Amino acid sequence: xxxxxxxxxxxxxxxxxxxxxxxxxxxxxxxxxxxxxxxxxxxxxxxxxxxxxxxxxxxxxxxxxxxxxxxxxxxxxxxxxxxxxxxxxxxxxxxxxxxxxxxxxxxxxxxxxxxxxxxxxxxxxxxxxxxxxxxxxxxxxxxxxxxxxxxxxxxxxxx
Amino acid sequence: xxxxxxxxxxxxxxxxxxxxxxxxxxxxxxxxxxxxxxxxxxxxxxxxxxxxxxxxxxxxxxxxxxxxxxxxxxxxxxxxxxxxxxxxxxxxxxxxxxxxxxxxxxxxxxxxxxxxxxxxxxxxxxxxxxxxxxxxxxxxxxxxxxxxxxxxxxxxxxxxxxxxxxxxxxxxxxxxxxxxxxxxxxxxxxxxxxxxxxxxxxxxxxxxxxxxxxxxxxxxxxxxxxxxxxxxxxxxxxxxxxxxxxxxxxxxxxxxxxxxxxxxxxxxxxxxxxxxxxxxxxxxxxxxxxxxxxxxxxxxxxxxxxxxxxxxxxxxxxxxxxxxxxxxxxxxxxxxxxxxxxxxxxxxxxxxxxxxxxxxxxxxxxxxxxxxxxxxxxxxxxxxxxxxxxxxxxxxxxxxxxxxxxxxxxxxxxxxxxxxxxxxxxxxxxxxxxxxxxxxxxxxxxxxxxxxxxxxxxxxxxxxxxxxxxxxxxxxxxxxxxxxxxxxxxxxxxxxxxxxxxxxxxxxxxxxxxxxxxxxxxxxxxxxxxxxxxxxxxxxxxxxxxxxxxxxxxxxxxxxxxxxxxxxxxxxxxxx
Numbered sequence: 001x002x003x004x005x006x007x008x009x010x011x012x013x014x015x016x017x018x019x020x021x022x023x024x025x026x027x028x029x030x031x032x033x034x035x036x037x038x039x040x041x042x043x044x045x046x047x048x049x050x051x052x053x054x055x056x057x058x059x060x061x062x063x064x065x066x067x068x069x070x071x072x073x074x075x076x077x078x079x080x081x082x083x084x085x086x087x088x089x090x091x092x093x094x095x096x097x098x099x100x101x102x103x104x105x106x107x108x109x110x111x112x113x114x115x116x117x118x119x120x121x122x123x124x125x126x127x128x129x130x131x132x133x134x135x136x137x138x139x140x141x142x143x144x145x146x147x148x149x150x151x152x153x154x155x156x157x158x159x
Numbered sequence: 160x161x162x163x164x165x166x167x168x169x170x171x172x173x174x175x176x177x178x179x180x181x182x183x184x185x186x187x188x189x190x191x192x193x194x195x196x197x198x199x200x201x202x203x204x205x206x207x208x209x210x211x212x213x214x215x216x217x218x219x220x221x222x223x224x225x226x227x228x229x230x231x232x233x234x235x236x237x238x239x240x241x242x243x244x245x246x247x248x249x250x251x252x253x254x255x256x257x258x259x260x261x262x263x264x265x266x267x268x269x270x271x272x273x274x275x276x277x278x279x280x281x282x283x284x285x286x287x288x289x290x291x292x293x294x295x296x297x298x299x300x301x302x303x304x305x306x307x308x309x310x311x312x313x314x315x316x317x318x319x320x321x322x323x324x325x326x327x328x329x330x331x332x333x334x335x336x337x338x339x340x341x342x343x344x345x346x347x348x349x350x351x352x353x354x355x356x357x358x359x360x361x362x363x364x365x366x367x368x369x370x371x372x373x374x375x376x377x378x379x380x381x382x383x384x385x386x387x388x389x390x391x392x393x394x395x396x397x398x399x400x401x402x403x404x405x406x407x408x409x410x411x412x413x414x415x416x417x418x419x420x421x422x423x424x425x426x427x428x429x430x431x432x433x434x435x436x437x438x439x440x441x442x443x444x445x446x447x448x449x450x451x452x453x454x455x456x457x458x459x460x461x462x463x464x465x466x467x468x469x470x471x472x473x474x475x476x477x478x479x480x481x482x483x484x485x486x487x488x489x490x491x492x493x494x495x496x497x498x499x500x501x502x503x504x505x506x507x508x509x510x511x512x513x514x515x516x517x518x519x520x521x522x523x524x525x526x527x528x529x530x531x532x533x534x535x536x537x538x539x540x541x542x543x544x545x546x547x548x549x550x551x552x553x554x555x556x557x558x559x560x561x562x563x564x565x566x567x568x569x570x571x572x573x574x575x576x577x578x579x580x581x582x583x584x585x586x587x588x589x590x591x592x593x594x595x596x597x598x599x600x601x602x603x604x605x606x607x608x609x610x611x612x613x614x615x616x617x618x619x620x621x622x623x624x625x626x627x628x629x630x631x632x633x634x635x636x637x638x639x640x641x642x643x644x645x646x647x648x649x650x651x652x653x654x655x656x657x658x659x660x661x662x663x664x665x666x667x668x669x670x671x672x673x674x675x676x677x678x679x680x681x682x683x684x685x686x687x688x689x690x691x692x693x694x695x696x697x698x699x700x701x702x703x704x705x706x707x708x709x710x711x712x713x714x715x716x717x718x719x720x721x722x723x724x725x726x727x728x729x730x731x732x733x734x735x
């Protein structure tokens with residue numbers, strides 16, 4: 001049973017219901033709307049990003065649906081990324097964050113997790129200045145504030 | 160503060176623009192700033208929009224280790240807020256650790272951020288058991304080791320308990336109390352729980368390791384009363400501590416309607432035995448129990464009957480994971496195991512090491528193995544024929560992910576028979592080479608009976624041992640062949656005495672196991688060659704740990720250097 005998704009730039013995407021329902025947002029919309037065939041507008045997602053999201057959902061269409069309570073336990077979080085997912089995420093940084101935003105909006109937790117793990121891997125091993133450069137962030141601390149933060153949190157520095 | 164932020168932003172903008180300006184342009188910075196568009200700091204990029212959302216930044220932070228979080232704190236105020244929450248989400252207080260005072264300073268003001276707290280206290284040991292290497296130096300003036308360390312630990316313990324007991328701890332969800340050293344009467348775990356009585360009102364997970372000063376089972380009921388939202392409880396009693404309070408006997412006034420602990424899903428009790436009445440009294444209160452672990456003391460009398468099992472299944476119909484370890488020399492009969500399997504219809508995971516696994520259990524297992532995901536029958540006390548039955552079970556175990564049959568003497572010929580039967584099915588039945596097969600090995604299923612290879616293709620962890628002292632090359636070929644059919648294997652543990660790990664015996668067949676992370680054959684008592692080590696390093700991309708028979712530090716360094724030669728510095732080499 002196909003479902004039609006419409007991107008913000010008015011491109012139509014025909015996908016199987018099973019694939020579309022990897023997005024909890026879409027799943028809930030479909031349940032509310034019922035038997036109707038009308039296309040689902042996604043005003044926050046452009047065609048380029050939606051293409052990638054659909055590609056992910058197609059590949060993972062048979063994955064078991066994750067139970068929320070298991071994945072929210074911080075101690076059980078694994079940092080592994082599957083090979084296919086790793087290749088899937090080899091995109092430029094803007095697209096990476098577009099995918100994260102889309103996964104967040106569409107409520108596709110596994111995709112959001114993969115995106116966030118990828119960003120975490122970018123951050124690992126970098127100094128604060130390198131992180132700022134990577135993401136174009138302004139340093140809004142005074143040197144005094146920086147020193148105080150370092151002192152208060154030095155217990156975390158090498159554990 | 161707002162104006163300071165603006166000042167900083169404009170200063171940083173100006174400096175960026177200055178660096179882009181061509182060197183021959185003069186004039187003041189303002190005109191330069193007007194001329195250049197601000198697209199170097201376009202605030203509408205996906206990067207900026209995503210990182211501006213605290214929930215996204217926190218999620219990213221949850222995948223970072225502490226040092227990375229520390230660096231992230233210094234990036235910007237927004238990062239600081241998000242990462243600080245993540246940093247304090249899960250905290251380990253190691254009371255005896257030299258760095259403890261630094262975290263203690265920050266503890267009180269950040270207590271409300273903590274959801275998962277572990278308190279480790281190994282400072283309750285005797286003098287000379289903490290960070291002192293100078294036990295023999297009795298005249299040491301400075302209190303660096305020995306008594307000094309114990310005293311410091313004592314003070315730290317008091318200080319942390321003081322902080323905990325005067326603050327609101329209702330947001331804490333997980334608490335682990337690991338008092339480490341059991342010998343002392345002043346058990347930190349009990350001290351903390353008593354001092355903070357009722358403070359952890361939101362607690363969902365409690366782990367009390369090494370409860371040392373009470374064997375009173377009523378303590379469990381007390382804990383369950385105090386923390387009604389508890390979903391999982393783990394209590395480990397120390398086997399070594401002197402008994403300071405023994406069981407006070409049955410509870411006063413047997414309650415007509417025992418309290419129901421409706422949230423409790425997981426219960427883990429190690430170190431005490433649970434006679435029938437005590438056990439039933441406890442589980443009757445936990446109708447939603449899904450997971451139960453009981454590890455008894457050695458040589459304990461269980462005294463369970465079939466009726467115990469029936470009533471247990473009636474009280475706890477949702478059990479899906481069961482772990483019963485009666486300890487060495489204790490009794491837990493075959494009939495009881497069989498009954499557990501028959502009555503607990505939702506059972507997916509069964510760990511029964513050191514139990515009397517026998518014919519009755521196997522009969523029931525034959526029907527139930529198809530739905531089992533985990534099976535642990537390690538060191539079961541009736542080996543021999545059960546090995547054959549165990550292997551036959553594997554032909555039906557299509558959902559099994561975890562198998563521990565270590566200590567069960569598997570007849571290696573069973574594997575040989577399985578494979579040979581397959582070959583016979585493909586070719587015409589020819590003359591079997593009988594000369595290598597011992598008498599009892601020739602007893603095999605009729606060729607007409609369908610023989611399938613192991614169905615447990617979901618198997619991820621396998622732990623096996625063999626009956627014979629030496630497993631020869633031909634036996635090994637088929638064992639490796641069977642293992643190579645299990646593409647999801649992540650961990651292999653082999654416990655025989657002489658198990659060949661070389662190419663002649665078919666090791667290369669394991670090249671198919673691309674997900675292997677642990678290879679453990681440490682008791683093989685045969686040194687492994689350089690070729691094999693390098694092959695392992697190159698063939699198994701996800702390999703993390705190699706546990707092998709390696710005599711001496713020099714040999715271990717040599718193995719590490721072979722792995723380094725093939726670019727596998729990351730593999731941990733463990734030896735006995």
